[in-house]
Amino acid sequence: MIKILLQGHDYKYEIAEFLKLFTSEFSFIDGSEDFDVINQVDILMSQLYIGKTDQKIRVSATSQVISDGEILFNNSIEEEYLLEEKKFAKNNKKIDNIVKTMSKRVIQKSMYPYFVDKYKIDLPWGILTGIRPVKKIHSLLDEGMDYEEIGKFMIDKYLISEEKLELILNIAKRERKFIYPLSENKISMYVSIPFCPSRCVYCSFPSNTLSEFGDVRDKYIEKLLWEIEGTHRQIMEGKKEIETLYIGGGTPTSLEAKQLDRLMSGLKNILDFTNIKEFTVEAGRPDTIDEEKLLVLKNHKVSRISINPQSMNEDTLLKIGRKHSVDDIKSVFKLARKMGFDNINMDLILGLPGEDPNMVKNTIKEILELNPENITVHTLALKRTSEISMNIEKYREGFTDYNNMVDMISICKEELSKNGYNPYYMYRQKHMLGNLENIGYSKKGFECLYNMQIMEERQTNMAFGAGAVSKFVYLDEDRLERVDDVKNLEIYLERVDDMINKKIREVRKNGD
Ligand SMILES: C[S@@+](CC[C@H](N)C(=O)[O-])C[C@H]1O[C@@H](n2cnc3c(N)ncnc32)[C@H](O)[C@@H]1O
Ligand code: SF4
Numbered sequence: 001m002i003k004i005l006l007q008g009h010d011y012k013y014e015i016a017e018f019l020k021l022f023t024s025e026f027s028f029i030d031g032s033e034d035f036d037v038i039n040q041v042d043i044l045m046s047q048l049y050i051g052k053t054d055q056k057i058r059v060s061a062t063s064q065v066i067s068d069g070e071i072l073f074n075n076s077i078e079e080e081y082l083l084e085e086k087k088f089a090k091n092n093k094k095i096d097n098i099v100k101t102m103s104k105r106v107i108q109k110s111m112y113p114y115f116v117d118k119y120k121i122d123l124p125w126g127i128l129t130g131i132r133p134v135k136k137i138h139s140l141l142d143e144g145m146d147y148e149e150i151g152k153f154m155i156d157k158y159l160i161s162e163e164k165l166e167l168i169l170n171i172a173k174r175e176r177k178f179i180y181p182l183s184e185n186k187i188s189m190y191v192s193i194p195f196c197p198s199r200c201v202y203c204s205f206p207s208n209t210l211s212e213f214g215d216v217r218d219k220y221i222e223k224l225l226w227e228i229e230g231t232h233r234q235i236m237e238g239k240k241e242i243e244t245l246y247i248g249g250g251t252p253t254s255l256e257a258k259q260l261d262r263l264m265s266g267l268k269n270i271l272d273f274t275n276i277k278e279f280t281v282e283a284g285r286p287d288t289i290d291e292e293k294l295l296v297l298k299n300h301k302v303s304r305i306s307i308n309p310q311s312m313n314e315d316t317l318l319k320i321g322r323k324h325s326v327d328d329i330k331s332v333f334k335l336a337r338k339m340g341f342d343n344i345n346m347d348l349i350l351g352l353p354g355e356d357p358n359m360v361k362n363t364i365k366e367i368l369e370l371n372p373e374n375i376t377v378h379t380l381a382l383k384r385t386s387e388i389s390m391n392i393e394k395y396r397e398g399f400t401d402y403n404n405m406v407d408m409i410s411i412c413k414e415e416l417s418k419n420g421y422n423p424y425y426m427y428r429q430k431h432m433l434g435n436l437e438n439i440g441y442s443k444k445g446f447e448c449l450y451n452m453q454i455m456e457e458r459q460t461n462m463a464f465g466a467g468a469v470s471k472f473v474y475l476d477e478d479r480l481e482r483v484d485d486v487k488n489l490e491i492y493l494e495r496v497d498d499m500i501n502k503k504i505r506e507v508r509k510n511g512d
Contacts, residue, residue: 002042002065005029009048014104015111017129021435022115042067044111048103057081057099061106065114077110079157094478105157112159121402125435126159131428133164135456137172138179147173167423167439174424175452179459182475186243187236188453191224191267192465193247194489195254197288200310201321201395202349204383206467207250208489216493217259220466223496225266227485228464230500232270235507236462242271243459244278244450250467252281253288257296264300278449280304284347286332287324294339304374304448307333308347312366313359316352319398321387326366333370343446345374350408352380353388353398360408364415373446375421377412378438379405381429409436416441425451462503466492472506481506 004019004026006012012028019026029043043066051058060078064071079102083095108127116123130136140150147169154160154168194206195217245267255263273279281297283289283305297305309329311317317324336344346367350360367375382388388395400408413423421441425448428437440451453459454471457480463470470483483506485499486492492499 002026002044003029004044004046007045007047008050009046009103009107011046011048011104011107014129015046015107017430018108018111018127019115021123021129022119022121042072044114046107046111048107050099050103052095052099055082055084057083057095057102059099059102059106061103061110063107063111063114073114075110075113077106079106109157109159123159123435124161124164125428125437126161128154128158128160129435131430132455132457133168133428134171134175134426137168138176138456138458141172141176167426167437171423171426174422174447175456178447178449178452179456182458184460184473184475185239185241187240187460187462188244188246188450189242189271190454190461190463190468190470191228191245191247191263192249192463192468192485193252193255193263194250194466194487195220196249196251197254197285198321198323199387201319201387202352202380202383204385205250206487206489210254213489214254216489217255219493220489221255221259221263221266223493224465225263225270227496227499228267229270230497231462231464231503234500234504240460240462241275242273243275244280244453245271245273245276246280246282246450248280248282249284251284251288253283253285253293255293257290257292260293260296261300264296268300278303280306280345280448280450282306282308284308285322285324286328287322289332289336291335291339294336294341298339298341304343304345305336305341306345306347307336307372308345309363309367310347310349311352311355311359312363313355316355316359319353330366330370333372342373344372345376345448346370346372347376347378348412349378349380350412351400351405353395355398355400355408357404357407357411360411361415364412368415368419374440374442374448375412375416376438376440377409377416379409379436405436412439412441420444424448425455427455464499470503470506472510474510 002025004015045064047062049060058080060076062076065073081098081102105127112127137150140153145153151165151169154165192206194208195210195213196207197210199207199209279302281302286307289307307329310320310322312326314326333344348363420443422444423439424442425440426437440448454461457471457473460473461471464485466485466489467487468485472481472483483502486495
């Protein structure tokens, strides 16, 4: 157990997130607490100094580990940032953000060697803990740095490995062609269908089971269209162009064919579809997809669908509660192809209970035989409200270790690149096994614009329905505001007008 004492700062949360990469055995000591340095075992003192003038910001952090009165480790890191000639030199909010970013970085960097040595763990992402590493690259490019300078910066400041650096630089290069030039007039739109045939054991997404909530689907669609119509009429119409539309969930194909048709016809009546470049429906679970529903999607010109296996191993599908077989996945995929769907995504999860690298090899082999345009490779995240996390002891034995996880990621990377798939967007999640990453791969020309926009947060996303999260992007101020729709289905049905008003308030308070 290591005890941590903060001096001159209060970055407790950031330090805790960082230390969780190595261990859960730590606690913080309150500065006013009466403790005796001589008799305590392993105390980490983290100090921060910030100096700021009109010309520059200087931050320095020192980490000292003391055990039984002896200094075991002592390391200081300092960083300077020149403000002269910066356009935003007088923008206090921006400067505060820079100070915060620098502070977190030097604090973590100053303690990094101690933990790497103590736990003998090699972290390919270094001290980079955020979930959007590519967004950082875009910001540096926007500041005028070139790829080479950014590479040096990321290695020096974040201790990131060459391999991960190459990944994020390549993704940034690929994404830039799609998301630039930026425009505040274009938006992405998300529609949430929070129903599923049953709940998968790893999942914490909005998913109300059909056995319990199937009967409210009609009412939900009407309320959802009401929310979209009300919002559209008051703040979108004539002002915002919808670039991409994504219907996700949950599992949108948990709706009956007639209900899907009502939803999509309703959307068409309200929205201007003229400039939509991409229309995705995350069909998702093969056990919800049939010819009649696919026909509805086709008739409404859906351009991209997902058919998600998660794994192509029968035993795993049973364990995770998917309620469909490997054969179901194959036959639904072939049906969609026959009906003319020429842009299909398949989601996988690495590290599912009981899976080893050989099983992942099998999954990839089977998927490649189907030849989808997109393959999204997730690594298992232990979500607090999932069945796995709530009954962790039942599943613990089946978890894979960090090295296996790294192997599984490499298998995917190698096999997919051999077969013409490139990584085009990525993100990291908290509570991921090994704190690794999720990567979207695609064949050239099939990159999902919606996924790139949502990840890099350079475009407003208007999101509707229970559990949907809208993000309003203010490019000039480098500012982003979240507006959440309630997660609970029943409350959503009751309070849909509040959801409309929340969005209107957000837009109006910004003078639009
Ligand atoms: C919103 S979910 C919905 C997809 C659809 N309902 C389905 O199950 O096929 C999107 C994707 O997130 C991934 N996912 C969900 N929970 C996850 C977890 N705990 N760890 C890693 N990936 C997860 C799965 O690959 C899933 O297909
Ligand atoms: S993974 Fe998909 S089908 Fe399973 S519970 Fe989550 S949203 Fe529903």
